[in-house]
């Protein structure tokens with residue numbers, strides 16, 4: 369890395385996709401440091417956004433610091449806020465690097481040439497045209513440009529009201545991770561929003577929810593909910609007016625439509641009339657939590673500015689939809705949030721579907737700053753109310769007497785480990801080498817600790833001089849563990865956990881004797 373001028377040539381539309389031609393290349397999702405910076409491990413420094421725009425252009429680049437084994441190495445660099453794949457945007461620049469006039473000019477020129485070919489306004493007008501004829505019409509010149517693409521014919525009015533069904537989801541994990549809600553999850557969210565008394569929804573990266581709101585509004589006269597969609601997928605500008613959709617990058621809080629779009633959003637947040645507002649967001653899971661949190665805080669601050677009634681330390685209500693294993697990261701930035709047990713699932717995600725059990729359940733949850741007891745989960749799907757925890761939990765989530773809480777995060781029944789003093793996944797067991805619970809197949813090696821064999825820093829177990837001895841010990845460990853497992857049958861009642869502990873203590877002693 370080092371050169372920032374050589375942006376990858378914008379390829380023409382990648383695959384056969386209808387309606388995508390002007391915009392497919394604009395979308396992008398999350399950013400993975402190693403992909404964007406040529407293998408450098410890096411940490412995001414949120415304190416500063418760049419004055420540089422990246423290549424696509426997706427707004428200000430973010431500042432990162434190079435790290436090695438978790439330690440900052442000092443040299444900072446800017447990289448694209450949204451692209452995980454260098455093929456999509458290889459903007460890269462050291463912070464202390466001098467950028468020549470020619471290079472800046474080249475960059476500007478590039479950005480000018482890579483704006484979408486139609487503005488939102490033009491797309492609205494073209495979209496209006498589609499609506500009249502109910503077929504996808506492509507201008508001749510455009511047709512010729514994209515003659516290698518599939519086109520949809522005979523699009524019904526109903527389909528035009530559901531663009532997310534019409535557009536192919538941009539599934540490429542590295543660029544646009546578009547996972548669309550199932551009708552079940554989407555309807556649940558909308559019903560919940562209505563039951564909680566909200567009448568305005570700021571849909572950030574939730575096009576299907578936005579669409580459900582829009583289409584319900586057009587069908588039911590007394591339906592009073594309104595929605596504004598903020599999304600990076602510019603294809604939506606062909607379906608929605610500038611009051612319904614803003615082209616937005618949630619990794620750097622960037623409105624592509626400039627001040628006007630910013631104002632649209634501000635206005636939407638302000639229009640109170642007693643209609644309460646909630647923000648619902650479902651970012652790509654590869655996203656940097658820190659960058660997302662910083663943008664959401666800005667949206668929350670925008671909402672806050674609007675409050676007329678005196679001092680009031682309320683927060684803008686939020687549903688942040690994200691996998692359960694990001695819980696601690698999200699709570700770090702939003703201590704007022706808590707995680708609900710409801711499993712959100714997706715149409716185009718083969719793995720996680722509703723009704724699956726065990727590890728195949730969806731890991732995606734709702735994080736919210738609304739009081740948990742207010743979030744009523746569907747009893748017919750097995751959720752129940754825990755009177756002690758004061759929240760709805762999934763059917764297999766048992767209230768642990770020792771932790772005094774319903775501890776399962778993944779929907780499976782968790783078990784309490786007396787040694788760890790907490791509940792753990794059912795597939796875990798207590799490892800005395802690591803001094804914590806882990807999968808049976810784990811390799812007794814903590815990433816942050818030094819070598820576990822000799823305890824010295826600087827090398828991992830696999831590179832330890834006494835490696836061979838350690839390996840045989842470990843294999844023996846594993847066999848013993850399996851034997852124990854059979855005996856204990858995973859129930860881990862208190863006494864078996866104790867036996868377990870005693871056994872391992874003996875074993876460790878034996879090992880010491882041997883060496």
Ligand code: SAH
Pocket residue numbers: 395396397398450544545546547548549572573574575576577578598599600601616617618619650651652
């Ligand atoms: N489940 C949602 C879709 C979530 S997929 C639904 O059904 O409505 C993630 C969404 O975030 C997609 O619509 C995608 O276009 C959008 N997105 C991805 N990266 C983004 C970014 N950097 N800024 C704003 N939106 C983004």
Ligand code: ZN
Pocket residue numbers: 754755756757758766767768772773774
């Ligand atoms: Zn409980």
Ligand code: ZN
Pocket residue numbers: 768769770771772775783784785789790791
């Ligand atoms: Zn417990």
Ligand code: ZN
Pocket residue numbers: 785786787788789792797798799804805
């Ligand atoms: Zn344990």
Ligand code: ZN
Pocket residue numbers: 799800801802803806810811812813
């Ligand atoms: Zn271990």
